[in-house]
Amino acid sequence: MGLTLMGLLDDLKLEYRIGGITQKLIFWNVGLFAIPLIIFSMLTLFDVHLPFLRWDISNTDDLFSVSSNPADLLWKPWSLITYAFLHAGFFHLLFNMMVMYFSGRIFLTFFTQKQMFGLYILSAIFAALMFILSYNTIPLLQQFNGKMVGASAAIMAILVATAVYAPYYQVRLFLFGTVKLWHIAAVLLVLDLINVSVENHGGHVAHLAGALFGFIFVRSLQNGTDLSRGVSGVIEFFQNLLKPKKKTNFKVHRNPQAPAKRPAGKPKDITQQQIDDILDKISKSGYDSLTKEEKEFLFKVGK
Numbered sequence: 001m002g003l004t005l006m007g008l009l010d011d012l013k014l015e016y017r018i019g020g021i022t023q024k025l026i027f028w029n030v031g032l033f034a035i036p037l038i039i040f041s042m043l044t045l046f047d048v049h050l051p052f053l054r055w056d057i058s059n060t061d062d063l064f065s066v067s068s069n070p071a072d073l074l075w076k077p078w079s080l081i082t083y084a085f086l087h088a089g090f091f092h093l094l095f096n097m098m099v100m101y102f103s104g105r106i107f108l109t110f111f112t113q114k115q116m117f118g119l120y121i122l123s124a125i126f127a128a129l130m131f132i133l134s135y136n137t138i139p140l141l142q143q144f145n146g147k148m149v150g151a152s153a154a155i156m157a158i159l160v161a162t163a164v165y166a167p168y169y170q171v172r173l174f175l176f177g178t179v180k181l182w183h184i185a186a187v188l189l190v191l192d193l194i195n196v197s198v199e200n201h202g203g204h205v206a207h208l209a210g211a212l213f214g215f216i217f218v219r220s221l222q223n224g225t226d227l228s229r230g231v232s233g234v235i236e237f238f239q240n241l242l243k244p245k246k247k248t249n250f251k252v253h254r255n256p257q258a259p260a261k262r263p264a265g266k267p268k269d270i271t272q273q274q275i276d277d278i279l280d281k282i283s284k285s286g287y288d289s290l291t292k293e294e295k296e297f298l299f300k301v302g303k
Contacts, residue, residue, distance in 0.1 A: 021113040022104030025120065026097050029151055032085050033093050066128045068135035068146035068202065084124035086149040096151045103159040106181065110165055115221075116158065118228020123157030123213040130209035131202050146202040153210035160185050160214035165222075185211070 016027050064082040073079070087093040107116055131148055135141045162169070167182035189211055196204035220227050278294050 020104075020108065021116050022101060022108065025104070025117075025151075026100055029085055029087065029093065029097060029100075033087050033090075062147075065147045065149045066131060068132055068141075068144070068148075070132055070136065073132075080125045080128045081121060083128060083149045084120070084151050084154050087151070088149055092150060096155055099159065100151065100155050103155055103162060106166075106169065106171070107158050107162045109169075110162065111221075114232045115226065115228045118226075118231035119157055119161060119214070119217050120151075120154045121231050122227060123210045123217070124151075124154040126213040127153030127157075127206040127209040131206045134205045135202065140197060141201050141205075144201070148202050148206060150203065150206075152203070153206040156188065156207045156210035157214035157217065159188070160211040161218045162214075164215050164218045 012027075015023065019027075063076050064079055064086055066079045066083040067073075067076075087096065104116060128148070131146070135144065135146050163181045163185035167180065169181040170178050171181055171184060172178050173184075189208070192204045192207045192211075196208070217227055274297065278290065278297070281289060281294075
């Protein structure tokens with residue numbers, strides 16, 4: 001069993017290394033869901049409770065979900081991003097990762113991996129801000145305090161961005177046969193519009209905000225502006241900080257008094273000629289026959 005577990009871990013490591021950004025995002029989301037559950041399960045066995053580290057939306061003091069209260073951003077600004085890598089339950093995670101895999105593969109048909117990651121992060125931030133804004137401006141939502149986790153807003157941005165760029169891309173669905181990509185995006189958008197006033201108000205607002213950002217992203221790209229460059233630039237900045245600095249090679253400075261050109265008639269490689277002469281002298285008369293200058297010369301060349 002130990003060997004099987006090690007083999008599984010090795011396979012997962014290999015899959016992570018060779019996989020693209022879609023697989024990496026799925027790994028991060030699944031890992032951040034499973035690992036805390038395992039840790040808390042182990043700590044519970046020893047009656048250790050760390051409520052401040054819990055990220056689920058039922059906890060009032062978690063550090064990672066985004067809150068509808070703007071003041072909470074003062075002590076956890078990172079929540080604008082972290083919430084998009086966390087999920088409230090297994091089926092919440094499962095559905096989002098299925099749509100992520102589906103949308104990501106199509107997105108990467110037309111765009112780069114850096115653009116997908118940039119869109120994921122930027123749309124998550126945009127959706128979180130719209131979530132906070134909606135709870136403080138829309139009358140129905142002002143009477144509630146909301147919290148949110150989940151990658152669905154960012155995933156919706158990826159799906160809608162692809163549908164805007166290639167609306168007639170053919171997709172084969174198990175029960176419905178071949179449909180166009182914009183049909184799938186339109187159905188999801190309509191469902192969000194219908195349910196935004198019924199249940200999970202903030203979640204549907206975030207989905208719609210993510211879709212809007214996906215639209216903005218593609219239109220900006222078509223007009224020559226790649227919004228993802230900001231995210232790529234930040235990542236490259238920190239990567240360069242963490243890279244070990246290269247050792248500076250010492251430069252050899254020529255003696256300014258040395259002649260620029262060799263005198264005519266002398267061999268091109270004087271040093272090699274001198275070495276050969278000294279070696280011949282050693283072979284004939286021994287090392288002790290060398291002069292002090294010849295010994296110093298041979299020592300310097302030997303370095």
